[in-house]
Amino acid sequence: xxxxxxxxxxxxxxxxxxxxxxxxxxxxxxxxxxxxxxxxxxxxxxxxxxxxxxxxxxxxxxxxxxxxxxxxxxxxxxxxxxxxxxxxxxxxxxxxxxxxxxxxxxxxxxxxxxxxxxxxxxxxxxxxxxxxxxxxxxxxxxxxxxxxxxxxxxxxxxxxxxxxxxxxxxxxxxxxxxxxxxxxxxxxxxxxxxxxxxxxxxxxxxxxxxxxxxxxxxxxxxxxxxxxxxxxxxxxxxxxxxxxxxxxxxxxxxxxxxxxxxxxxxxxxxxxxxxxxxxxxxxxxxxxxxxxxxxxxxxxxxxxxxxxxxxxxxxxxxxxxxxxxxxxxxxxxxxxxxxxxxxxxxxxxxxxxxxxxxxxxxxxxxxxxxxxxxxxxxxxxxxxxxxxxxxxxxxxxxxxxxxxxxxxxxxxxxxxxxxxxxxxxxxxxxxxxxxxxxxxx
Numbered sequence: 131x132x133x134x135x136x137x138x139x140x141x142x143x144x145x146x147x148x149x150x151x152x153x154x155x156x157x158x159x160x161x162x163x164x165x166x167x168x169x170x171x172x173x174x175x176x177x178x179x180x181x182x183x184x185x186x187x188x189x190x191x192x193x194x195x196x197x198x199x200x201x202x203x204x205x206x207x208x209x210x211x212x213x214x215x216x217x218x219x220x221x222x223x224x225x226x227x228x229x230x231x232x233x234x235x236x237x238x239x240x241x242x243x244x245x246x247x248x249x250x251x252x253x254x255x256x257x258x259x260x261x262x263x264x265x266x267x268x269x270x271x272x273x274x275x276x277x278x279x280x281x282x283x284x285x286x287x288x289x290x291x292x293x294x295x296x297x298x299x300x301x302x303x304x305x306x307x308x309x310x311x312x313x314x315x316x317x318x319x320x321x322x323x324x325x326x327x328x329x330x331x332x333x334x335x336x337x338x339x340x341x342x343x344x345x346x347x348x349x350x351x352x353x354x355x356x357x358x359x360x361x362x363x364x365x366x367x368x369x370x371x372x373x374x375x376x377x378x379x380x381x382x383x384x385x386x387x388x389x390x391x392x393x394x395x396x397x398x399x400x401x402x403x404x405x406x407x408x409x410x411x412x413x414x415x416x417x418x419x420x421x422x423x424x425x426x427x428x429x430x431x432x433x434x435x436x437x438x439x440x441x442x443x444x445x446x447x448x449x450x451x452x453x454x455x456x457x458x459x460x461x462x463x464x465x466x467x468x469x470x471x472x473x474x475x476x477x478x479x480x481x482x483x484x485x486x487x488x489x490x491x492x493x494x495x496x497x498x499x500x501x502x503x504x505x506x507x508x509x510x511x512x513x514x515x516x517x518x519x520x521x522x523x524x525x526x527x528x529x530x531x532x533x534x535x536x537x538x539x540x541x542x543x544x545x546x547x548x549x550x551x552x553x554x555x556x557x558x559x560x561x562x563x564x565x566x567x568x569x570x571x
Contacts, residue, residue: 184228184291192498194514201276203516209476210494211243224488232559233492242560249283288558296530300549303470303538308373308390316372318379323403323457341407351407354453377437380449383456387470399461408453416451430547472521480537485521490529495519498556504548530555
């Protein structure tokens, strides 16, 4: 067997092995919005990242810990447990250092998931239907009792660690207008993944992937955005659907999942299927460097406004500055009130699911963050919130880098597009042995 052929087969085998080991969908698209800063280039030869210096903290020290509606996280955790149940015990979820030791495999969650089911059965039942203030007081007491029970459960079975400050951005599921056949209105295609596109682990770091095609036994990047826009895939029948706005299509590439409304009102769901292996370039940074948008004015809204005024040809030119290109697939089985499928393989929950860098944070891990609503007044303080790591993103890199899922549609997009701030991230790792609530605090 020639060395070239052996290498080619090794790349394919490695890609298949990692795909099976993950037991989840590929990492989501870029996320992170139109950042004014350049995103780090992929480290093809780098080894696994160093574990972050976790600092243990008490639950009393978590900003706003008592004020959250803790019971709202229960169905989110249960969804993660449902995804973990069929996995092999050794299936890797990610994480580094202590996070990987305590929560980095499916087996690490066996006890916690079993206890979650018991907790759900033990929670107080809702009061009977009624009216008036007395009924409202009963409902409020029931909700308070549920929140306290879930809070006590988390404090007794998890331990809080600060992983330090990091940037939190927002993302959402956009809604586009499209058609299954092109015409003078619907002329921008969303492409399915070409069959020759393969994926393999980044050298020395199997939790991250690279995409490409085999040429002479070597893995090389696929066509870039300019080549694909210019017709490199034309005539191959890879067009899933055609949309009416190239700007909407471009932002769908950043978000990774979306809804497409057909002329007859039917809704299609599309999700991430792969990437062309080219580095992501922020067009926000490109426009800042060119002096078209001031750095302190950069947001998804200002970027969309500039593109709208620039005209079709100039917008396409700017889009092509980002050589990265995302391929999609149809997603079936989701109801309109469910979010897109995240990297964990479960629908994302608005304002409770986050995307993380799984090289540092395991998927399925509960976390505590502070969220400031971008739509609120500037002096509105942030609120503490329980979230679960259920997604990843190509632009989400680092031990405290997070992307907050706002939901779907225009309102969620408005919030996601304006969200970018520093946020301290707290990981809630399973305890090696449960403690009393008093000890946890």
